[in-house]
Amino acid sequence: MIELKALTKRYGNFVAVDNLNLLIPKGEIFGFIGPNGAGKTTTINMIGGILAPTLGTVMICGINMESDPEKAKRKIGFIPERPYLYEKLTGMEFLKFIADLYGVGEDVFLIKSQEKLEMFFLSDWSDDLIESYSHGMKQRLVMAAALVHDPEVIIVDEPMVGLDPLAIKMVKNLFRSLAKQGVTIFISTHTLKVAEDICDRIGVIHKGALIASGTPEDLKRQVNETDADLEQVFIRLTEE
Amino acid sequence: MKNIITLLMPRICSFKGKRFSKNNTGGLFKLLLFGTIGIVFWGGIFAVSLRVLGYFKEIAELGDILACKLLSMIILTFFFLLVFSSILTSLSKLYLSRDLSLVHSLPVPSYKVFIARWIESTADSSWMVIVYTLPVFISYGIVYQTGFLFYINMVITLLSLSIIASGLSAVLVITAVNFLAASRIRNIGLFIGLCFFLVLFFAFRFLRPERLVDPEAFATALFYLKALKTPAPPYLPSTWAFDSMKALLYGNITEGMFQLALLWSFAGVIVFMVIIIAEAIYFKGLSKTRTAQIRLFNYKGTRSLFLTFLSRPVRAFAVKELRTFFRDQTQWSQLFLVAALVVIYIYNFNVLPIEKAPIKTVYLQNLLSFLNMGLAGFVLTAVTARFAYPAVSTEKQAFWLVKSAPIPLANYLWIKFIIYYLPLLILTEILIVATNILLKVSPFMMGLSIINIFFMVPGVVSMGIGFGAAYPDFKSENPAQTVTSFGGLLFMIACAGYIGAVIIIEAGPVYNLFIAGIKETPLSGFMWIWIIGSFAAAFMINILAIVLPMKFGEKKLSRLLI
Numbered sequence: 001m002i003e004l005k006a007l008t009k010r011y012g013n014f015v016a017v018d019n020l021n022l023l024i025p026k027g028e029i030f031g032f033i034g035p036n037g038a039g040k041t042t043t044i045n046m047i048g049g050i051l052a053p054t055l056g057t058v059m060i061c062g063i064n065m066e067s068d069p070e071k072a073k074r075k076i077g078f079i080p081e082r083p084y085l086y087e088k089l090t091g092m093e094f095l096k097f098i099a100d101l102y103g104v105g106e107d108v109f110l111i112k113s114q115e116k117l118e119m120f121f122l123s124d125w126s127d128d129l130i131e132s133y134s135h136g137m138k139q140r141l142v143m144a145a146a147l148v149h150d151p152e153v154i155i156v157d158e159p160m161v162g163l164d165p166l167a168i169k170m171v172k173n174l175f176r177s178l179a180k181q182g183v184t185i186f187i188s189t190h191t192l193k194v195a196e197d198i199c200d201r202i203g204v205i206h207k208g209a210l211i212a213s214g215t216p217e218d219l220k221r222q223v224n225e226t227d228a229d230l231e232q233v234f235i236r237l238t239e240e
Numbered sequence: 241m242k243n244i245i246t247l248l249m250p251r252i253c254s255f256k257g258k259r260f261s262k263n264n265t266g267g268l269f270k271l272l273l274f275g276t277i278g279i280v281f282w283g284g285i286f287a288v289s290l291r292v293l294g295y296f297k298e299i300a301e302l303g304d305i306l307a308c309k310l311l312s313m314i315i316l317t318f319f320f321l322l323v324f325s326s327i328l329t330s331l332s333k334l335y336l337s338r339d340l341s342l343v344h345s346l347p348v349p350s351y352k353v354f355i356a357r358w359i360e361s362t363a364d365s366s367w368m369v370i371v372y373t374l375p376v377f378i379s380y381g382i383v384y385q386t387g388f389l390f391y392i393n394m395v396i397t398l399l400s401l402s403i404i405a406s407g408l409s410a411v412l413v414i415t416a417v418n419f420l421a422a423s424r425i426r427n428i429g430l431f432i433g434l435c436f437f438l439v440l441f442f443a444f445r446f447l448r449p450e451r452l453v454d455p456e457a458f459a460t461a462l463f464y465l466k467a468l469k470t471p472a473p474p475y476l477p478s479t480w481a482f483d484s485m486k487a488l489l490y491g492n493i494t495e496g497m498f499q500l501a502l503l504w505s506f507a508g509v510i511v512f513m514v515i516i517i518a519e520a521i522y523f524k525g526l527s528k529t530r531t532a533q534i535r536l537f538n539y540k541g542t543r544s545l546f547l548t549f550l551s552r553p554v555r556a557f558a559v560k561e562l563r564t565f566f567r568d569q570t571q572w573s574q575l576f577l578v579a580a581l582v583v584i585y586i587y588n589f590n591v592l593p594i595e596k597a598p599i600k601t602v603y604l605q606n607l608l609s610f611l612n613m614g615l616a617g618f619v620l621t622a623v624t625a626r627f628a629y630p631a632v633s634t635e636k637q638a639f640w641l642v643k644s645a646p647i648p649l650a651n652y653l654w655i656k657f658i659i660y661y662l663p664l665l666i667l668t669e670i671l672i673v674a675t676n677i678l679l680k681v682s683p684f685m686m687g688l689s690i691i692n693i694f695f696m697v698p699g700v701v702s703m704g705i706g707f708g709a710a711y712p713d714f715k716s717e718n719p720a721q722t723v724t725s726f727g728g729l730l731f732m733i734a735c736a737g738y739i740g741a742v743i744i745i746e747a748g749p750v751y752n753l754f755i756a757g758i759k760e761t762p763l764s765g766f767m768w769i770w771i772i773g774s775f776a777a778a779f780m781i782n783i784l785a786i787v788l789p790m791k792f793g794e795k796k797l798s799r800l801l802i
Contacts, residue, residue, distance in 0.1 A: 011801075050643040050802065073646040084637035088564040100556030101645045129567070 001026050002047060002153060002184055007056035009042050009208075016042045018208040020056070024186060024201075026152075029179050031199030032188040035238050039208040040188040041081065044157045047186060048078040061152050074102060077146030079156040083138035087131035091122055091141050094130060095148055102149035109148070116144035119174070121167070135162040143171065154178065154185045160194055172198050192230045202230075206238045243348045247356035250339075270726045277729070286375035293383040311380060311489075312482045318373050319401055319478035322366055326409035329365035333357045334410070334522070335417055335529050336717070344526070351519040358410055358514070365409075366402035373398070380489060390488045393496055397481045400503040404477045407510035411517055417525035477506060553647045557655045564634070570720070578623055582671060585619065589675040602682075606754055609681040610747070613692050616671045617739035620664060620700050621732065625723045628660040628704035629731055632797070633712045633719035639802055650794050657698075657705050657790065665697045684757060688750065692778075696742060699785030700735055706789025707731035710796035738785050742778050749774040 007020040017039040024030045034040050045051035047058055049069050058065040060072040085094060092113060099109040117123045120140035130138065139162045146154060154175075160168050175185055175198055189195055195202050196216055204212040204219070212222050216233075220226050223236040296303040296310075334357050343353050377394045380386075473479060484499035550558060565571055592608070632653075635642060642652055672689045681689075711727020713719065722728060749771040756763050763771070 045802075048644050050640060052798070070646040070648060073644060076644070078640075078644040080640050082637070084640065086560060086564055086638050086641075088567040089560065093560075093563065097556045097560050098641075100552045100559075101647065103552055 001059075001061055002030075002186055003057075003059035004043075004047070005057045005059070007043070007046060007058065008054050009039075009046060009051065010054045015208050017046070017053075017205075020205075020210055022203065022210070022213070024184055026184055027179050027182045028200045029175060029185040029187065029198055031195035031202040032186065032205060033190070033192060033195055033202060033234060034205035038205045038238075040205060041157055043205065044080075044155055044186070044188050048076060048155050049073050050078075074149075075152045077149070077151030077154045079142050079146045079154070079159060081157040081161065083135070083142045083162075085130050085138055085141065088129060090127050090129055091117065091133070092126040094141060095145055098145040099148050104149050112148050112150075116147055119170070120144045136164060136167065139163060140167060152183060154183060156185065157188045158191075159187060159189065160191055168194075192234055196230045204234065204237050212237050243352045244356045244359070247343060247348065247353060248359065251360055273726070273729065282372065282375055285372060286379060289376045289379035290382065293379050297383050307380070307383075308486060311485065312479075314373065314376055315401075315482045315485070316476070316478045318369060318398075319405055319476070319481070321369050322402055322405035323409055325365040325369060326361065326406040327413060330358065330361040330406065330410050330413050331417075332717075333361040333364070334413065335526060338717075340526070344523075349519075350523040350526075351515060354414075354518040354522045355515065358406065358518075361410070362402060362406035365406060370398050370402065377485070380485070384489050386489055386491070389493065389496075390485075393484060393488050393500060397484055397500060397503060400500070400507045401477060401481050403507040404503070404510055407507070407514045410514050411510075414518055414522050414525055417529060418521055477503060480506075553645075553651070554655050557652065558659055561631075561656070561659050570718075574626060574720075578667070581619070581623075582667065585671055586674045586678065589678045592679075602758065605679045605681050606685045609676050609679050609685045609689060610743075610750060612672065612675055612679075613689055613696075614739055614743045616668055616675075616693060617696055617700065617743075618736070619671065620668045620697060621735040621739070623667065624660070624664060624700050624704040624735075625728060625731065626720060628656075628664070628701050629708040629723045629728060630719040630721075631656045631660060631705060632709045632793075633714060633716060633722045635712075636714050636716075636719065637802075639712075639714050643802060649798050650790070653705055653709055653790055653794055653797075657701060660705065661698055661701045664701055665694070668693050668697050682754070682757065684754065692742070692746070695779065695782040696739065699738055699782050702786045703731055703734050703738065703789045706791075706793035707734065709793030712797065712800070714802065734789070738781065741781055745774050745778045745781070 002022070002024040004020050004022040007017055007022075008015070009017040020043060022030075032040055032043065042051065046053050047060075047065075049058075049065050049072060052066070058072075061075045063072040063075065065072045086097070089097065095113045095116070096109065099113070104112065113126075114123070117126050120143060122137065122140055122144065125133065125137065130141065133141065143156075143159075146156075159171055159175075163171065172194070175187075179185055179200075187195070187199065199216075201213065201215055202219060203210055212219055214222070216230055217226075219230070219233045219237070220228055223233050225232060225236065228236075292310075293307055296307045299306070334354065337357075344350065346353075374394075377398075378391070381390045381394070480499045480502045484496045484503065487493070487496035487499060548555070589608075589612075632639075642649070645652075669690065672693050673686070676686050676689055707727050707730055708722070711722075711725060711730070713722045713725065716722055723731070752763065752767055753771060756767075
């Protein structure tokens, strides 16, 4: 479960995220969409504990990120937009690094790592240095690493960037399956089709503020265009 | 030509934007600080050059030979420094820069891209070498009371040498890249350069120049002076530059202009050649560098048996740190350099002519041992600056992994501290113990040195990690260079102050203890209070030096936006 209460981030006079309130229950996939510079990545970074908010709180499975960040982060699988990794480690070593940080047992790791590498089509590359991976492979490795400790919450920024169609399909199915198992997923994306396909609810952020939230049908009703697709709804909501 | 200027504009604009923007007050402060240090350093070179040349000038006949030989050596060194610097810079500018994909996608012929990059590379690789050799050449002009023409000739000569060195390096690099991958050439080039430097250094060191002050070695010196008159190789551009400067030093304008014309005609030929070669093979080479990395080693398995005693998160970071460190080939040459530094450091103490000094040997041995603590501290600072200071920056843009990991930032920094503390402690203790054995110091001084260094090393390492965390650069292609930044400068200043303070506080008490030991006289109560107070103060400084920089680094790093 993710709970954001009056979450605000200011950079000097500029308000990047303004008084954001959200409750995402267990097992829900929540899509976060908005124009460039709307505050999506800032919000994601605050939920992931990478950035401290100016005001407000982030609760992950009932744990306050500010007062108990290590415990809260242990619940999260974080997937950033750009997969910057330790280039001099192999894929397998990177997974081990993450597993050690999150306290995954040795035996569990052996099973999980093989499982995730196969799932993300990386088994043949597991002993190669990450510096030799393509962008898509790095993105898949980050996803594999985020899942190796069985997180209760997944936070993902632009999940499909750099992935081939086969991997996109696999990731969509994976997210649906994880949500069914009770994992809460927070997705920030520009790909409206992805949001429409897999998200239970969608939030639209514009100029730092949440301007609409609900199921795709709720959003359509909000702009009085029940036949419109999400793209048209998005344009209507965010146009000046 | 318009295209080339356009391609150079981003660099010019970013320079202007960085230096002259209205809101850049911090930048102005840094510019002033670095500028002052640069001017002081420049002035120091100028003062030393004037003094040495003035001294040479006073020695009849022999002085002129020495001054000319020195000039020849300086120009030769200048030229090879430029070549080495240009190889590294042009390799980076022509093949490794991140914006190459963008500039090569533009509708501009690749040779024009090459020319723009080459101009940038020439300026970047030579400006500092020129600026810091100028005081030496100006000193020649002043000591030999030359006319204004000497100074104009000096500037034009140095410019031509820069163009020649940069052109030759570019030819070498663009040819080599067609046979080897660019990323490997940089490592190989660095390694060869270091070997070249070390061979020169060892050769010079093992010649034992200190013997020249010994009258018994005078016969050897005469042979040496005979060798001084041997002319430099006539086919080297540095020889033409030397001949031109020497001619103007003695007022021979025609000869000077002839040599200068030789230089510029050669520079013209090199520019012409390099453009033709670049047009033929630059883009081919660049395409080759864009292929996948070749696997050199098999990295199968993830077990790290020797660190199993550590807790899981600590082990995760320790293993990651060690693996990434040793798999980065640029670090190997640096380790090699540190090993050479240790040998040279210890060897220098071995050849110190202590017994010939007018001061009592026992006193001098122990005085040197005491001062050696400070010297070893400065060596430690230099090594820490190279390895521990960039430790946080080496995370590069993967730092998000640290921020999102379920461990506190303080723990992360302390893990880094431990990783660098142990090897640096061993290194510094080796320096201290080995040199103390060679100096044959008293057991008291040996014990004091070992304990003192034991407490000083964590202070210096903590400053390295702390300041490195406070002023990280995650976007740098080479994090080792972050030490030349503002934070690196603060780290150096803080370390110098810390080491200096500890040595000064302990100097008086150690002297009294040492003299009392030699004279076998008891110390007064006041003396004991002073000694205990001083050591307690030094201990407190050590503790503060360990704790405060880490806190400072943690605080600044936690506020950092990534």
